[in-house]
Amino acid sequence: xxxxxxxxxxxxxxxxxxxxxxxxxxxxxxxxxxxxxxxxxxxxxxxxxxxxxxxxxxxxxxxxxxxxxxxxxxxxxxxxxxxxxxxxxxxxxxxxxxxxxxxxxxxxxxxxxxxxxxxxxxxxxxxxxxxxxxxxxxxxxxxxxxxxxxxxxxxxxxxxxxxxxxxxxxxxxxxxxxxxxxxxxxxxxxxxxxxxx
Amino acid sequence: xxxxxxxxxxxxxxxxxxxxxxxxxxxxxxxxxxxxxxxxxxxxxxxxxxxxxxxxxxxxxxxxxxxxxxxxxxxxxxxxxxxxxxxxxxxxxxxxxxxxxxx
Numbered sequence: 001x002x003x004x005x006x007x008x009x010x011x012x013x014x015x016x017x018x019x020x021x022x023x024x025x026x027x028x029x030x031x032x033x034x035x036x037x038x039x040x041x042x043x044x045x046x047x048x049x050x051x052x053x054x055x056x057x058x059x060x061x062x063x064x065x066x067x068x069x070x071x072x073x074x075x076x077x078x079x080x081x082x083x084x085x086x087x088x089x090x091x092x093x094x095x096x097x098x099x100x101x102x103x104x105x106x107x108x109x110x111x112x113x114x115x116x117x118x119x120x121x122x123x124x125x126x127x128x129x130x131x132x133x134x135x136x137x138x139x140x141x142x143x144x145x146x147x148x149x150x151x152x153x154x155x156x157x158x159x160x161x162x163x164x165x166x167x168x169x170x171x172x173x174x175x176x177x178x179x180x181x182x183x184x185x186x187x188x189x190x191x192x193x194x195x196x197x
Numbered sequence: 198x199x200x201x202x203x204x205x206x207x208x209x210x211x212x213x214x215x216x217x218x219x220x221x222x223x224x225x226x227x228x229x230x231x232x233x234x235x236x237x238x239x240x241x242x243x244x245x246x247x248x249x250x251x252x253x254x255x256x257x258x259x260x261x262x263x264x265x266x267x268x269x270x271x272x273x274x275x276x277x278x279x280x281x282x283x284x285x286x287x288x289x290x291x292x293x294x295x296x297x298x299x300x
Contacts, residue, residue: 012296013270016292017273020287021237021277032228100205104202113221116219117216121213122210125204127213
């Protein structure tokens with residue numbers, strides 16, 4: 001890599017590429033504006049939360065979701081880049097699943113949006129596969145010793161979504177109300193959902 | 198290929214730092230870099246594997262010291278140069294122009 005690129009301000013380096021590519025007619029800055037807007041405002045963990053809530057209230061959907069995650073998620077309109085091949089992992093009393101991408105940052109964009117910095121950071125990627133319960137403790141989560149903890153390392157092609165356990169005391173809630181309870185961290189497996197008050 | 202990116206199980210990297218109410222992008226340039234991924238993917242015809250490979254070839258210290266979207270910048274520059282869309286010379290020239298306030 002040329003030395004100047006190492007030293008230069010990243011904002012300037014992006015501007016260099018964007019301006020050259022725009023000048024050559026290879027990209028449209030308005031398309032970039034639209035992408036940024038989409039991922040800042042339209043795609044995020046609320047999408048995944050709707051998938052989870054539907055699975056909690058609709059046993060047939062839950063079954064489809066666990067059998068063919070990609071197709072079942074697409075039923076709710078979520079598909080595309082970084083969600084082409086989805087596997088849904090169901091958390092139960094027996095098994096607690098959590099997700100990492102040790103090699104990089106793979107994450108299911110259509111259902112969770114872009115990953116938080118900690119998910120892409122070296123400490124999480126290094127430690128979660130060696131000491132998952134220690135990592136969970138850092139997130140304030142304790143999983144009973146009798147529950148098996150499984151850590152799933154994402155590949156470049158496949159994306160995982162955790163189906164968290166439905167909190168106790170939520171029997172009377174609507175699908176929409178349930179979706180509001182689902183956190184991003186619970187769909188990565190570093191969070192659990194507290195029982196409703 | 199193994200290397201510094203293959204972080205699973207490595208010790209000594211410190212605590213996991215989380216941010217409350219984290220923004221999707223921490224600076225406008227991160228958003229532009231993100232947008233470039235989808236935009237360049239379309240015409241340049243590279244794969245995610247190739248993109249990642251460029252990041253994985255970074256020096257180990259450099260990899261750990263630079264942020265996520267800076268890794269992407271390295272990959273963009275290399276992939277676009279290899280395919281002849283943007284050469285290092287073009288980048289250097291435009292950088293100098295931008296620094297002088299041209300464009």
